[in-house]
Amino acid sequence: MTTAPTGTNQSTTLAVEPEPGRRKLSTAKAMQEAISQRMARDESVFVMGEDVGPYGGIFSSTTGLIDRFGPERVIDTPISETAFIGLGIGAAVEGMRPVVELMFADFFGVCMDQIYNHMAKIHFESGGNVKVPMVLMTATGGGYSDGAQHSQCLWGTFAHLPGMKVVVPSNPYDAKGLMAAAIDSDDPVVFMFHKGIMGLGWMAKNNRAIGAVPEEEYVVPIGKARVAREGTDVTIVTLSLSVHHSLDVAEKLEAEGISVEVIDLRSLVPLDRDAIVRSVTKTGRLIVVDEDYQSFGLSGEVIAVVAEHDASLLTSVSRVCVPDVPIPYARELESIVLPTPARIEATVREAVAR
Amino acid sequence: MTLSTTPELTEESRRSLLNTMVLIRTYEEAIRREYYADKMPAFDIGAGLVPGEMHLSAGQEPVAAGICAHLTADDALTATHRPHHVAIAKGVALRPMTAEIFGREDGFGHGRGGHMHLFDPSNHFSCSGIIAEGLPPALGQAFAFKRQGNNRVTVAVTGEGAANQGAFHESLNLAALWNLPVIFVVEDNDWGISVPRSESTSVTSNAVRAAAYGMPGVRVEDNSVEAVYAAGGEAVARARSGGGPTLIEVHTLRLWGHFEGDAEGYRPELKSVPDHDPLPRYRDELLQAGGLSAEQFQAMQDRAVEQVEDAIQFAKASPAPNPSEHLNYVFSEGVNS
Amino acid sequence: MTDVRFPQMTAAQGATGILVTWFVDSGDEVTPTTLIAEVAMDKVDAEVYPETSGTISLLVEEGAEVPQGSVIAQVN
Numbered sequence: 001m002t003t004a005p006t007g008t009n010q011s012t013t014l015a016v017e018p019e020p021g022r023r024k025l026s027t028a029k030a031m032q033e034a035i036s037q038r039m040a041r042d043e044s045v046f047v048m049g050e051d052v053g054p055y056g057g058i059f060s061s062t063t064g065l066i067d068r069f070g071p072e073r074v075i076d077t078p079i080s081e082t083a084f085i086g087l088g089i090g091a092a093v094e095g096m097r098p099v100v101e102l103m104f105a106d107f108f109g110v111c112m113d114q115i116y117n118h119m120a121k122i123h124f125e126s127g128g129n130v131k132v133p134m135v136l137m138t139a140t141g142g143g144y145s146d147g148a149q150h151s152q153c154l155w156g157t158f159a160h161l162p163g164m165k166v167v168v169p170s171n172p173y174d175a176k177g178l179m180a181a182a183i184d185s186d187d188p189v190v191f192m193f194h195k196g197i198m199g200l201g202w203m204a205k206n207n208r209a210i211g212a213v214p215e216e217e218y219v220v221p222i223g224k225a226r227v228a229r230e231g232t233d234v235t236i237v238t239l240s241l242s243v244h245h246s247l248d249v250a251e252k253l254e255a256e257g258i259s260v261e262v263i264d265l266r267s268l269v270p271l272d273r274d275a276i277v278r279s280v281t282k283t284g285r286l287i288v289v290d291e292d293y294q295s296f297g298l299s300g301e302v303i304a305v306v307a308e309h310d311a312s313l314l315t316s317v318s319r320v321c322v323p324d325v326p327i328p329y330a331r332e333l334e335s336i337v338l339p340t341p342a343r344i345e346a347t348v349r350e351a352v353a354r
Numbered sequence: 355m356t357l358s359t360t361p362e363l364t365e366e367s368r369r370s371l372l373n374t375m376v377l378i379r380t381y382e383e384a385i386r387r388e389y390y391a392d393k394m395p396a397f398d399i400g401a402g403l404v405p406g407e408m409h410l411s412a413g414q415e416p417v418a419a420g421i422c423a424h425l426t427a428d429d430a431l432t433a434t435h436r437p438h439h440v441a442i443a444k445g446v447a448l449r450p451m452t453a454e455i456f457g458r459e460d461g462f463g464h465g466r467g468g469h470m471h472l473f474d475p476s477n478h479f480s481c482s483g484i485i486a487e488g489l490p491p492a493l494g495q496a497f498a499f500k501r502q503g504n505n506r507v508t509v510a511v512t513g514e515g516a517a518n519q520g521a522f523h524e525s526l527n528l529a530a531l532w533n534l535p536v537i538f539v540v541e542d543n544d545w546g547i548s549v550p551r552s553e554s555t556s557v558t559s560n561a562v563r564a565a566a567y568g569m570p571g572v573r574v575e576d577n578s579v580e581a582v583y584a585a586g587g588e589a590v591a592r593a594r595s596g597g598g599p600t601l602i603e604v605h606t607l608r609l610w611g612h613f614e615g616d617a618e619g620y621r622p623e624l625k626s627v628p629d630h631d632p633l634p635r636y637r638d639e640l641l642q643a644g645g646l647s648a649e650q651f652q653a654m655q656d657r658a659v660e661q662v663e664d665a666i667q668f669a670k671a672s673p674a675p676n677p678s679e680h681l682n683y684v685f686s687e688g689v690n691s
Numbered sequence: 692m693t694d695v696r697f698p699q700m701t702a703a704q705g706a707t708g709i710l711v712t713w714f715v716d717s718g719d720e721v722t723p724t725t726l727i728a729e730v731a732m733d734k735v736d737a738e739v740y741p742e743t744s745g746t747i748s749l750l751v752e753e754g755a756e757v758p759q760g761s762v763i764a765q766v767n
Contacts, residue, residue: 023725024714078531083524086490087497090508094430094478094498113487113521122480126473127464128683130480162684186686201711201731210714 016226020173020212026199028060030172030213031137034179035062035099037217039069042097045183046073048084049101058103059139059195081111085136089119092134097183102138105154105192119188120163134189135182136164141194141241141291143338144203148326151334153240156290156297158190159268165189165222166268170197170243172211174266177220184219194240194291206244223270227279231261234316234351235279236344237302238289239265242320245341246289249348258352268298273305277313280306285316285351289339294321316351320344361587363580365645371423371579372640373654375415375633378439380658381448382410384666385438385455389614397615403670404456406468411439413577413609416632417541418443420582421509421602424590430478430495430508432488435470437481440511446474448665458672465675466683478508486512486519489538493525496534496593507535507593514603515546517560526567526601535593537586538564538601543608548620564601571601577632607632693743695764697757700732707758708732710751717749721766732759741766 025033039045047062053076056063066074077084081102088098102108108115115136122132142151159166165187169175175193182189199209228243229250236246243264250260263279265272280286286306288299299319306314320339328334361367385408392402399406411418414436422443425431433440441451454461455469462473470483478495482488492510499506516522517540529536540560544551557563564571570592574581582604589600607630611618618624640646697708712729721727721741728739741747745766751757 022719025726026712026714026729029726078524078528080524080528082487082521083490083493083528086487086521086525087494087528090430090432090491090494090496091498091501092494093480093491094495094502096498096501098494110520113484114490117484118482118487118491121471122473123686124683125463125467125471126475126480126683127462127466128686129462129475130473131686165685199712201709201729201736205712210712 016173018214018216018218021214022212023215024210025172025176025213026210027169027172027175027193028063028198028200030176031061031179031193032063032065033213034176035183036065036068038180038183039065039073044095045097045099046075047099047101048075048077048088050077050079050103052076052101057101059193059198060200061101061137061139061193081107082114085111086114086118088134088136089114089122089132092132092188093122093130097133099135099137099183102136104150105138105140106149106152108138108154108157115158115164115190116161120161123187124163131186132188133186135179135191136188137179137191137193139195140192141196142327142334143196143241145329145331145334147329151327153192153194153290153292153322155192155239155268156292156301158192159271159298159301163188164269166192167222167266168192168194168239168268169266170228170240170264171208172199172213174220174226174264176213177218178222178266180217181219181222185222189222192240196241197244206241208244208247220266223267223272225266225272225275226264227261227275228264229260229262231259231283233259233283234285234287234348235261235263235283236287236289236348237263237265237276237279239268240291242289242291242339242344245339245344249341249345253345253348258348260348271301271305273309276302276305277309280313284313286314286318287344287347287351288319288321289344290319290321291339292322293324294319295324297321316354318347318351320347363583367423368580368640368645369650369654371419371583372636372646372651373658374419374422374443375579375636376654377658377661378415378418378442379412379633380655381442381662382412382438384662386410386610386614388666399615404469407435408469408614409436409612410610410614411436413607413632414439414541414543416577416579416582416636417511417539417604417606420579421537421539421586423583424586425507425509427477428504428506430492430499430506431511432492432495432508433479433481433511434485434488434513434516435481435483437470437472441472441474441479441481444477444479446472446477446479448661449668450474452665452669453672456669456672457674458669459675460668460672464683486516486521488512489521489525492536493529493534496529496536497532500535505535505594507537507590509537509539511539511541513546514540514542514544514551514560515549515554516540517563518554523567526564526569526599529599530568533596533598535596536599537589537593538599540601540603542603542605545608545612545621547612560603561601569599569601571603574602574604577604577606577630579632579636693741693745693766694762695727695739695741695747695766697730697759697761697763698737698739699759700735700737701759705758706732707756710753710755710757710763711736713749713753715747715749717747719747721745721747727764730757739763
């Protein structure tokens with residue numbers, strides 16, 4: 001049940017609420033807990049995907065669920081994304097609440113028709129008479145040398161196509177809350193989690209991949225960004241793992257008197273345009289840090305939001321993205337194309353110097 | 355497990371099958387008339403009361419009537435870009451269906467979907483314009499029915515051209531693997547737009563492919579509504595009793611073009627196509643057998659015209675969708691919590 | 692003072708594993724249901740919970756190789 005803890009401020013500027021408490025989880029465990037809590041109270045929620053059963057999901061999104069709920073509700077599929085994602089759609093149409101995993105977002109190529117032409121369009125085409133209350137969760141992101149076909153973010157592509165909500169948590173607290181909100185939603189929600197924020201033992205992890213998470217059930221509303229760090233000199237609008245890198249840079253530059261505000265978008269569809277505009281109105285300098293490809297995507301959209309609102313707000317605009325190149329395998333090359341702390345820092349310095 | 359016997363065909367049930375076919379044909383002829391009414395003399399696909407593509411199912415009535423005779427409103431059916439015959443046979447109401455084809459506010463989708471995207475939740479009927487992609491969601495409906503412990507089934511209609519699309523193969527495998535109550539109905543009308551089956555398909559019958567995926571497969575060769583009825587009855591009974599999926603391929607007839615406006619220059623047998631029209635053939639069978647009189651047939655036709663013209667008038671009288679509401683229905687209103 | 696030990700995950704003598712992730716910091720209050728660490732041995736993961744309540748002190752670094760059974764933290 002969505003809970004508003006007693007005495008908590010319900011303002012739209014959205015402090016982290018409910019209070020996280022002291023108990024810490026990794027992002028992966030937070031996702032597992034959200035799914036588990038929803039499955040416990042609603043028989044119609046089930047999980048389906050490749051290796052989600054005993055393996056627990058390749059990136060630990062479903063560890064422990066099959067032990068608790070059994071193979072009838074945590075289901076391993078054949079390598080048939082079109083078939084099982086479509087199956088999820090049909091089950092959702094008939095009143096179930098599937099949580100379907102697309103192992104890597106990069107694999108959308110083999111099943112995109114079911115996603116964007118069916119899952120995302122059925123509600124509209126039916127004039128609102130048919131709902132598809134489904135979650136499509138998928139792993140994104142690079143930085144561990146998995147190469148061009150296994151390192152992409154691609155949220156810009158999903159966000160671009162009407163009819164599906166897109167959420168991209170950056171931390172354990174938001175991951176649990178957004179997963180719960182996604183399962184609750186009567187709309188199809190694409191839940192995109194960066195492998196680098198999961199807190200996996202076998203991949204280099206940022207220390208914010210482990211964080212305080214309330215034990216109770218709660219939701220983080222879809223469509224609301226969060227001010228991850230307040231500042232006055234420059235706005236970084238970002239998401240996912242790049243939030244952590246941006247915060248690291250902001251902490252470092254604080255010592256030099258550069259005040260960086262970091263906006264964690266959390267959702268792309270709906271996009272919290274007000275939060276973006278509010279921040280840039282304050283700072284006048286906009287940097288978008290986005291691990292997706294630079295051109296024709298999220299970073300351009302964020303800049304357009306501000307420019308359409310009032311282009312005169314902007315004294316400087318820049319973006320730190322993956323350039324328009326497939327992500328290279330060699331570490332020396334991959335580390336150049338990713339939006340690293342070094343690139344972010346250089347961009348901030350350059351922006352405030354103008 | 356024991357399959358319940360397919361009900362024997364009585365004279366009344368035969369007339370009922372014919373009636374469904376008559377209603378479908380009357381409907382398709384009327385839509386065709388309306389479609390062309392304001393697009394000529396020079397065909398402009400975007401003009402008129404029913405703009406866009408139009409894929410009519412004349413000649414394929416036996417598939418719809420024979421299969422849907424075994425279904426109730428609670429069973430599900432997913433159809434293709436050529437959906438009208440199975441929609442009608444499934445029991446979809448003609449007025450909102452026609453209004454949707456005309457793009458009107460009182461259509462099933464409030465004009466958002468059009469003829470290839472008809473959704474009637476009360477009949478668990480839907481269709482899609484992407485070849486073969488209606489099969490995976492049908493699996494999901496079957497999965498839900500099985501999970502809910504009822505004996506409802508899902509029919510997934512597709513074409514012989516679609517049987518070469520990846521979604522077809524994935525769906526057959528998964529349906530058999532998970533023993534889902536789904537019936538795959540392949541309408542082999544010989545032509546994937548302009549490409550004949552012999553130039554697209556490595557096997558002569560998709561019933562063979564069914565066996566490869568571990569499910570029973572049957573091919574009905576002669577577009578006979580009673581043969582479809584028999585095969586359909588067995589398949590539906592199998593699915594209802596937990597026996598899993600079946601594939602039925604029907605060698606049917608696309609009486610007209612792939613789409614309206616298709617000159618069909620690629621079709622060498624074009625002149626002889628009307629000779630194989632299944633509707634007069636079945637009518638004559640029943641007349642000869644004595645289970646149908648000329649008066650009864652006339653009454654069927656008159657009744658069909660009445661129903662169809664009523665639906666068309668309803669559609670024409672329905673308002674166009676309000677342009678200021680063009681952003682409606684992308685997402686639902688509420689959140690379930 | 693209660694010792695928290697790296698779990699016995701194999702019958703082999705002298706086996707070592709990795710302290711993969713700490714979920715608490717030294718000085719945190721813990722109870723028997725507080726997840727304090729995730730460890731790994733031979734690609735098998737295990738979660739570690741203290742058996743008592745109190746204030747925890749961490750004795751090994753994240754990423755350290757640790758003999759199974761050895762003390763990794765203490766709870767006062």
